[in-house]
Amino acid sequence: MSTVTAAARAHADDLAAFVAASPSSFHAAQEVARRLTDAGFTALDEQEGWPAQPGGRYLVVRDGAVLAWVVPASATPTTPVRVFGAHSDSPAFKLKPRPTTGRLGWLQAGVEIYGGPLLNSWLDRELRLAGRLVLDDGTTVLAATGSLLRLPQLAIHLDREANDHLALDKQTQTQPVWGLGSADSADLMGELADAAGVDAARIRGYDVVTADAARGAVFGSGDVFFASGRLDDLASVHAGVVALERAADGFDADHIAMLAVFDHEEVGSATRSGAAGPFLAEVIERVQLALGADRSEQLRGLAASWCVSSDVGHSVHPNYAHKHDPVVQPVLGSGPILKINANQRYATDAVGAAAWNGWCEAAGVRSQEFVSHNGVPCGSTIGPITATRLGIRTVDVGIPILSMHSARELAGVSDLHDLALVAEELFRR
Known part of the structure; x- marks a missing residue:
């Protein structure tokens, strides 16, 4: 019987606190910045000049994305970068314009599906709203409610075939309830304004999503399981933050250690704060310019750089074994995964596999491989995007989970901790 250290x-308890503080991508970026600032990092403004001397710990936030890095005192114009990449967003429901709706005495929220959530998993659980509000003077404030909404399922008595087939209409059957009364005399934005401590009349724009209101929990025989919302991909974000905090103390490596947390991975990454946007390239260039690099030296530095793209992958499911490769079957509690795909949906190649296995060995961590069943195509990650954008050698990794894209996903407690240990090794070596 397995147990955890x-x-x-x-680490899992700290992850539960991190997820609770990060119900939206904007809150996640803020929480990363808060933790690293408390650890001695300096927050920079993109519109200001940046320090030019080697050494130091820095971070910059762009919307729901955040980059943080440590520059060794011995850095030169050709010093390479070690990037640990992840994403801050998760599948959810996003508030539409004029979100206060309802009928038949119920107040409902007008929402649009964000990404690819497992819709049925959002039924019959308490939800919160979270995101950013932009006010009439251009300032941005973050807002997060407590338990406020619910998507109530139709009773079995009214749908005798629900256990045989349940398919939700994405327009008419995914609008959660949040109160009783008439929509003409209610204001959902007022709930968010109250949570943020601002006047609802001042709100001029918003990006607000739903999140599971329940806190992450450790359970199972030997405390081997961890269930939480937004493990895809806050599990990786949290591992990267923990690793960078630890690696920053006494940092003397021959590379720049960088954490890259992007937004909008679940909808394609093609935004100013997504992996397909210019954020990472611009920050690396500014760091290189501060070190006095010319164009040739910048390219030399990139040629020696690494990106470890960390996202969740599928554990073999005991009830659906036929959906997995019959030989390569990662399972919770047996270590982080190396993600491989012949069609380059993941960026891992032989060189990347060798490097990853070396970092795992140095960290004293077991690793597993993941490959999809030939008849069940896999998704993709920020890995191929980053490799294409910057030409940095990239390897795709993560942790195995069950219930991916559910409102509440399932991970192995030991895998979460092991991923942070390997990320720290990446930063230090």
């Missing part, structure tokens, strides 16, 4: 349990 005290260190792994403590």
